[in-house]
Amino acid sequence: MDVEAFLQVAEELIAVPSTADRPRELERALELVLEFVGPGFTVERFERAGKPSALVYPEGAGGRPDFRVILNGHVDVVPALPEQFRPRREGDRLYGRGAQDMKVSALVEAQVFRELATMVPYALGLQVVTDEEVGGRNGTLHQIEQGVTAGFVVIGEFSGLRVVNESKGIVVARLHAVGRAAHSAYQWSGDNALLKLQRSVDNLLAKYPVPEAEQWRTTVNVARIHTPNQAFNQVPALAEAWLDIRFPPEDTDFNGRSAEEIAGYLADFCEPGVTPSIDSADPPHHADPASAELLALQRAARDQGYSGDLLRKHGAADGRFYYQHGVDAVIFGVGGDGLHGPSEYADISTIAPYHRALTRFLREL
Template identity: 30%
Template structure:
């Protein structure tokens, strides 16, 4: 079963499998080793050709040297509500061995198998399935992006800024079937504090910038807004990431800088928090490194409830709504008011040497998406 935290509590397969369409296509994607731009683009070329061969109308875009795929069904009906299936084909680096996929005990091992090439392969197969159907409840597009692992600015952000939006978006990030309807916002800052140099034997003649910086750090960390939690996020996310100060041991340091990586609750406004910090902290230079909006989808949203009902039925598990402490491409859609969730198959170890996805979960995932897109009750929207 799957716990509320998303942890897999038992093996998610019925019997060991050696081959299926989901397995073979995922294996192929893993072998592209889509880390560098040329490898990512080669993988995109394969996906584009595969989707065209299986009946899709494919648009290939390019941004900053990286290819993006938008695939539509030939029986596209613009009058229907639009759903986007969003997947990234880029993966994090690793040794050669992790790009040699293998099957063991119902698990498909390999870099990206869980995050998120297994989901991408399954979404491609779902699109192929839908070309054979004429009773669709939604206008469905598949978008494959090249850079989620590095921030998503050249992929999903580029798409939404150019009007590739929908009524509902499913990002196939690894969630062990649970549905992430919240994700924390991001506020990354560089704080620089200046002091005055002096000989270390006479520190009273100087003004220690490191000590002053630590006072500033504690003042920011103790702001009430950073003590808040909610049902989905019982722990705060406030991290002192780097600190640079001092040059030699026998000198009072005259400058110190540190970086903060702060993740905000969906109810908190990153810009308001940034302005609060600037107003509360005097005598320090504050540089904004990154600001990202949170994701907040209503628990009563008809799309997510239909998806949850179908996932419960297919998996025979108790699927939960969850929140993600980290960020994904859902945030770009959220910025435009689009309901976007993370929902993916079951596995473990993403970004690690033993990353795997349960084969049966890919089969289940394909059925869930098909059932959602074919049998959801559009009249309730």
Template identity: 60%
Template sequence: MDELLAPAEALIGIRSTADRPGELHRALGLALDVVGPGFEIRRFESRGKPSVLVTHPDRPGQPRVILNGHLDVVPGTPEQFRARREGDRLYGRGAHDMKVAALVLATVFRTLAEELPYPIALQLVTDEEVGGFDGTGHQVGWGVRGDFVIVGEQSGLRVVTESKGLVRARVIASGQTAHAAYPWLGSNALLTLLAGIQRLMDRYPVPAEEAWTTTVNLARVETSNEADNQVPADAVARLDIRYPPEDRDLTGRSAGEIAAHLRSITGLAVVVDSVGTPHRADPDSPQVVALRAAARAVGGSGELLRKHGSADSRFYFPHGVGAVIFGPSGDGQHGADEYVEISSLQPYFDALSLFLHDLRDQPRAQPSVQPEKSKPT
């Protein structure tokens, strides 16, 4: 995997955040350069977010395996977009989440797409960090399917068969403006908002330690008020909610139903901007069993994990497509000291290769839900 370090450092140097569409295209182009020529590239774009599905022209049909990676990152300081190596660690924004893993997936595809007797695909997207609806979600909406999907998010060569769903919502409070010296003449929307948010946090308290439960992150509080001596008449809180499949108040609910649920708790107006379903794959499926065995064969534990963060695997779950998260080792994603362990890249490549070779002897998976041809949302 030494050949990947130079393009990995170059990719980390690209500020591929949601607000930089040109950089998203640059990151995608660099990854496709690693894939190389000779493949069919189906290009997609939704709301300025580009993505591709790469296949081999001599292997038509639905892919038995889709290798899914995202090339976008969360914002960071300028220093975080300058890759640096310290011992076995490659530091930089996106090193662990998940630019380097995406390049490994691209290399696996380049190496094996022609050699394997069945079709595989490489799916590269640029919007996972802002919800995934314009990348994987968009492609699935246009009918992209596979028998099995491996999302290369970080997992330390363990296999993630469950991940939480995601709700992005706004809680809105109204009040009445007044001079700050006479607050009794007005109604402070910020105070009303914070009281409603406190009721929500009482219902979903922050766990003292890791727990497989619903969590609510108060990401931002906003008001149009700009004067210190004025009572604010409006306020909005932005929420990021993660929930496991077991939460029946949220799982399987529409945006409207979830808004009504949150409104009943906060006592305030709620707008749900997006809903992502939880994800679960059958741990006893032949593909999961084979992937775990491949991970163990290269020195990994291959143990099963649950993932608190959402991933693009959730877009395949409603269509009965088995999807797991399986990636290299590292730490610090979204943090100041994000890194990937360089020594985990070769075992990661080897495990994926072994799995794909072993798959030729297995019968094709049948989806538990018949795939539907749907339009993208």
């Protein structure tokens, strides 16, 4: 591949502030990738809840095929300061929001698809979505619900050419506290919802403390604590906490449980007047390490001088939706660092090997 020409397009894509609250920029990022793929392909478009996505495959396929392989990438990013949408290069690093997660990998997938889709003796698809950072339910999951099928899926999230075949499950939950308002000078006349909520959160964190270093165990992130109270001299009557819970397969308090059962489990940590609710609950993701496709992907990475080692990730990705439908999906992407931070970058030296590894993998299936 012509890495310099590729990087020029990658920088253009990174410069698009495609955050969830900017629907026009989501559309612009999606269109940029589709333009990069070029003509000669069928582009099937989807949209739900204002989040567009696309599925690309060769023309003349006689309708949407059952794909042997789908290359999946997302072009939405988390919010950042304006300067992070001005990409810059320093040595082998391409800095910018989305460089590592995962615009560079998505664009490599698009190039590999463009080069091979009409050459391989099976149905190859490219899936580009714009909502992975906010849950993926209106992109990848929506397409699956519309009948998109595959035998194997490569999610282009960053991995440094290692193969991620396991990731934690995710529960998005809220704790709702109800108390009784009163004048703050007469606290005994009220019931402070915020204090009850705080004690409930403390109970939960006593069971799941914030780890001091990486550990393969359940974690609970308190993402927000809020009360609608607007007065210093009023006891809050209502309060709410947002929880992001990540759990490995071994934690049977979450894994294999329904949303109702998980809410019941969380209720055990709550003070009277505090009630849990579950926004979503997705199981851990797993792909068979002995599958022919996964082994072939590892060989392709090793042929480029990389270990191709198996990894497990703490974060969830859209592969979990395929897993829930009985399809093996793995994460395989470029290298980099600074995920979601102010110094996010992609490792430029991994781009060409990633392209070659994906190419070899698809040719040898």
